[in-house]
Amino acid sequence: MAWTHRYGSSRIFYSSLGDPADFRNPAFLRLLVNAIHWSLDRPLPADVKFPVTLGGQPAAKVGVGEFEKLATHKKFTVLDVRTAREFASGHLKRAIHLDATAPDFAKRVAELDRAVPYAVHCQSGKRSAAAVATMRELGFELLYDLEGGFAAWQKAGRPVEK
Structure with missing residues (x-):
């Protein structure tokens, strides 16, 4: 309180x-x-971030190391929500591409299996957070979001396919 x-x-x-x-x-x-x-009579900084939650479940934000474990696990599906151009310039192995900015994103995501765990990422983490929120609204529960996005993945020197 x-x-x-x-x-x-x-x-x-x-x-x-x-x-x-x-x-x-x-x-x-x-x-x-x-x-x-x-x-404190101080303005709220613009960069304050709150966990993305819907249905009382926080989206699991994970770092590059943990995300790599998830992305290489056979039960996980890697979901790349960047644009087609970004995806074509390089992506994670086994990644499925669904552009989070596409008008039919929610419709296409709704076609995915809700029982499968998803490792979701975009370029920086903003679009993937929105994608995870949409997925939660559609009943997905097993969602993991890459903190810092694909940029963090590349900066850490992790493997990329073209």
């Missing part, structure tokens, strides 16, 4: 420990961060 108020010219922020589940709720986290910044 958290709340704020003004006392004279001061801004006061109160909080108490709550249920740990609250901290998995993006709306609660957003409220908490906004309240802290309000009480």
Whole structure:
């Protein structure tokens, strides 16, 4: 629980420990961060990121090392949500391409098997977060999103196919 108020010219922020589940709720986290910044009389930085969640399940953001383990596991499907041009310039082995910016993205994703775990990535992590959110809305649960995207993969020197 958290709340704020003004006392004279001061801004006061109160909080108490709550249920740990609250901290998995993006709306609660957003409220908490906004309240802290309000009480400090500081603007909220533009780069504050909250976990992508729908249905109470956070999207698992994973680093390059963990993503590589998932991408090479036979039960996982690698889903590259970059543009066709980006995909053609280089992609992960076994990657399936579905452009997250395509108008029919949701329709095409809906055709995928919801029981399969997906390792999802884009170039930097923004489009894949949106793709994961769409997939969650469609009932997908086993989703892992590459932190930093394909750029992080390349920077780490991981293998790329053309």
